[in-house]
Amino acid sequence: MADQKHADTIKARNKRLMLGCVVIVGGMVGLTYASVPLYALFCRVTGFGGTTQVAHEAPADVSEKTIKVRFNADVNSGLHWQFKPDQREMTVKLGQDNLAHYTAENMSVHPITGQAVYNVTPLKAGQYFSKIACFCFDEQTLEPGQRVDMPVSFYVDPAIAEDINTQDVKTITLSYTFYKAESSVEAPDGNEDQGG
Known part of the structure; x- marks a missing residue:
């Protein structure tokens, strides 16, 4: 019974870890698409980066x-x-x-x-x-x-x-x-x- 409880705990941790990785990767992809227009806007406003x-x-x-x-x-x-x-x-x-x-x-x-x-x-x-x-x-x-x-x-x-x-x-x-x-x-x- 203890082994089953331990296995369920590990599965729950793995699911949380996998969900966290998916969220991080999704956020990185979103930032990649937004980076060009955001960077261009930032540079136009501040004169940064030439x-x-x-x-x-x-x-x-x-x-x-x-x-x-x-x-x-x-x-x-x-x-x-x-x-x-x-x-x-x-x-x-x-x-x-x-x-x-x-x-x-x-x-x-x-x-x-x-x-x-x-x-x-x-x-x-x-x-x-x-x-x-x-x-x-x-x-x-x-x-x-x-x-x-x-x-x-x-x-x-x-x-x-x-x-x-x-x-x-x-x-x-x-x-x-x-x-x-x-x-x-x-x-x-x-x-x-x-x-x-």
């Missing part, structure tokens, strides 16, 4: 001082797109409105919606890098095989040259990573075919 600024127009004064801007593009493994900058770098005048282009192509056989997360490095330059218009402000839906031009209009604030903490910055790298948006259209069977 998050750029948003502006309506470039300043009236353009400096003769220049800075090099490099462009980087990545795609999360869950998004079956090709995404790349059309130019690797540009030398721009501080305060001048500039236009750079990226190209994205949906490599799957289904429509997919993506959302870009972005930042600049060095991180201390984020407060001086302002976007006027950008594909990253909204989700982007591409049809199967569709290839699109994605421009970004930006300027680098001339104040970067006056800040003692950024006077050593000669190059800024603008980086984008595209993720599959939560609202993305799914394949009829729930699986996303990578296509060609």
Whole structure:
């Protein structure tokens, strides 16, 4: 009788342990899906991690001082797109409105919606890098095989040259990573075919 009671106690403990593990794994999966939009919101509000600024127009004064801007593009493994900058770098005048282009192509056989997360490095330059218009402000839906031009209009604030903490910055790298948006259209069977 004691052995049966001991066995029942062990079964009850194992069930609690298994339930606890399922809850932890479920919570981790939920946090994974929520992490991209939450991180993007946090960075936009605080300027953390090299998050750029948003502006309506470039300043009236353009400096003769220049800075090099490099462009980087990545795609999360869950998004079956090709995404790349059309130019690797540009030398721009501080305060001048500039236009750079990226190209994205949906490599799957289904429509997919993506959302870009972005930042600049060095991180201390984020407060001086302002976007006027950008594909990253909204989700982007591409049809199967569709290839699109994605421009970004930006300027680098001339104040970067006056800040003692950024006077050593000669190059800024603008980086984008595209993720599959939560609202993305799914394949009829729930699986996303990578296509060609």
